[in-house]
Amino acid sequence: MSTPGRGLHGHVLDTLGPEITAGEYPPGSVLRTDELAQRFDVSRSVMREAVRVLESMHLVQSRRRVGVTVRPTAEWNVYDPQVIRWRLAGKDRPRQLRSLTLLRSAIEPVAAGLAARHATAEQCAELTECALGMVANSRGHKLEEYLVHDMAFHRAILDASGNEMFARLGDVVAEVLAGRTHHDVMFEDPDPAAVTLHVQVAEAVRAGDAVRAEELTREITVGALQELDILAP
Amino acid sequence: MSTPGRGLHGHVLDTLGPEITAGEYPPGSVLRTDELAQRFDVSRSVMREAVRVLESMHLVQSRRRVGVTVRPTAEWNVYDPQVIRWRLAGKDRPRQLRSLTLLRSAIEPVAAGLAARHATAEQCAELTECALGMVANSRGHKLEEYLVHDMAFHRAILDASGNEMFARLGDVVAEVLAGRTHHDVMFEDPDPAAVTLHVQVAEAVRAGDAVRAEELTREITVGALQELDILAP
DNA sequence: GCAGCCAAAAAGTCAGACTTATTTGTCACG
DNA sequence: CGTGACAAATAAGTCTGACTTTTTGGCTGC
CATH class of the missing domain: 1.20.120.530 (GntR ligand-binding domain-like)
Incomplete structure (x- = not known):
């Protein structure tokens, strides 16, 4: 809406963000960067950028040797306009x-x-x-x-x-x-x-x-x- | 504080974030990713991740052929705890x-x-x-x-x-x-x-x-x- | 003076090789 | 049996270099 097509990583966020905020991956779920990159058909660099953004919203946490884990709802940055939009679009x-x-x-x-x-x-x-x-x-x-x-x-x-x-x-x-x-x-x-x-x-x-x-x-x-x-x- | 050493891009944010929120680069200022990467002695990939995070906080906007421009204060995500901390540390x-x-x-x-x-x-x-x-x-x-x-x-x-x-x-x-x-x-x-x-x-x-x-x-x-x-x- | 085209600049993307931290499992020793 | 140390596996983290794409600004020619 505000910044529609801001690159490939933006497109990834447009689908991954709503999925996470909708609770499709329960807190504690582990995602792998490589798998995500494959799924969205983007390079790992692009996928990493998307993960960094999700991390800055406190939606996920990226840890070595573990993967990208979804954080509990209580820790999300619920004042982030993007998060609000995603959640309002959800169920x-x-x-x-x-x-x-x-x-x-x-x-x-x-x-x-x-x-x-x-x-x-x-x-x-x-x-x-x-x-x-x-x-x-x-x-x-x-x-x-x-x-x-x-x-x-x-x-x-x-x-x-x-x-x-x-x-x-x-x-x-x-x-x-x-x-x-x-x-x-x-x-x-x-x-x-x-x-x-x-x-x-x-x-x-x-x-x-x-x-x-x-x-x-x-x-x-x-x-x-x-x-x-x-x-x- | 919450996540001190979360990688090189985190270190970059620890200094670049406060600089921007302190107004050292007035709104409209243009930064170049390559120069920033040089300055912090990190690779461009790392620098891009940092820029993505700043972008998700609406502190900057990255546009092709022009660079990373600092946004006006009124557009910042001032509810982001990280932004709040940076600003409280500033002048x-x-x-x-x-x-x-x-x-x-x-x-x-x-x-x-x-x-x-x-x-x-x-x-x-x-x-x-x-x-x-x-x-x-x-x-x-x-x-x-x-x-x-x-x-x-x-x-x-x-x-x-x-x-x-x-x-x-x-x-x-x-x-x-x-x-x-x-x-x-x-x-x-x-x-x-x-x-x-x-x-x-x-x-x-x-x-x-x-x-x-x-x-x-x-x-x-x-x-x-x-x-x-x-x-x- | 204006339209359109061309070239430069900077972000964006990708692929691959390598590094590092963390976990897990194993094995020997108490 | 438990316990500690060591080794292997794993996934994120990092770097590099080549390439693409978009946008801007100038230049040319009408």
Whole structure:
């Protein structure tokens, strides 16, 4: 997606990564570099590069005379966007969405509070623009257009927080929102109450009301959690 | 630290990673693999593996005919524990600690609330044990022993939350706490009020009082933030 | 001034030989 | 029997050199 064809080793990762994150090789499984190279029909150098990347994600560990062993799930770098994408594409996608939505519910309200304190005029404008875009597409089966503005809105909040760690979750949130629209059951039109809340958050941020921005955003994320509980209990 | 001597490419990363994250090569800078291989006195294959790892962290991008270009900071995988460690070792360490402490202040209260709902008896026991260890080492210049229990406490909370994403922040929090004790000015003994709060959190979790656990933990993280504002304004 | 082509540059790929660490098994000795 | 040391097997690690591919930038000619 972000970097589609970045060489042979990338192609190897595109299939091996999802396989590992999907649990096809249980923790402790041992892979041999030579066998993998044969399987993907690449040279060992290319295979080694792929293994190094998996190793840097803590998905596997390469040890002499043993091979490439799959690490337990608890040790994976689950914040790596690539790992997140692989896991969201896999079969325990609902579990992932719950974890990530819970993360959102912790981060986004705080980020909104910070945004109310630090947002520039441009960022406030961007925010209201996104909110208006959501309103404009909230009726009439325009889920795709709505999604675009929804993603942009949350990304704008996280950016405006002024905190680098929060800002870097923009991709994750976008992934979650996109997943909700595309793969899970969603009503034909978004919840009108949610749309209103987004507009109010934009207003609160512009007004510099941190407490209100935080509280309203909390309502949004709680709504997202409830939605998940209803649709995938 | 976690995997010290994992081969030649690891040694290369140990010096090249910190250099890049420290901003010694400004975004857009171009490195050549051959030159790097010469500089570190390793073969090109080894150098390529190192570059692949840096690429997977989004620190650099390798493009044909142009070379290995350093990416802008905003694109780095700042949640990668390795990247966090490199940056904390660098010169903008104070800025890092502020970002990470803000992240803590968003995550940990929510995690504590979840822990109060989901913690097992064993986890509650572990928690109170850690809190008692903190109390026992809160006086008499035993900062190192105190730190061990403090790290274990917060890790226990995050684990007990039952959320994978929260749990994986245990290393980050430990790193922040260790950094505060080792590098920044810290009083000879920890703040007694903070120690008490930890004990109370353990109690609240055991009692299953989610609201109280969350509120108390929020007080702890607010304290940590204020401490940073005082010591590095 | 522009279109298209050519040449250089740097990453990408491959194959093969060699090195090194680690495990496992064996055998002799207590 | 157990135990320790030694030897063999194994798979990752490393290096080298030749070759390919893509991209860029300049040059030519219209």
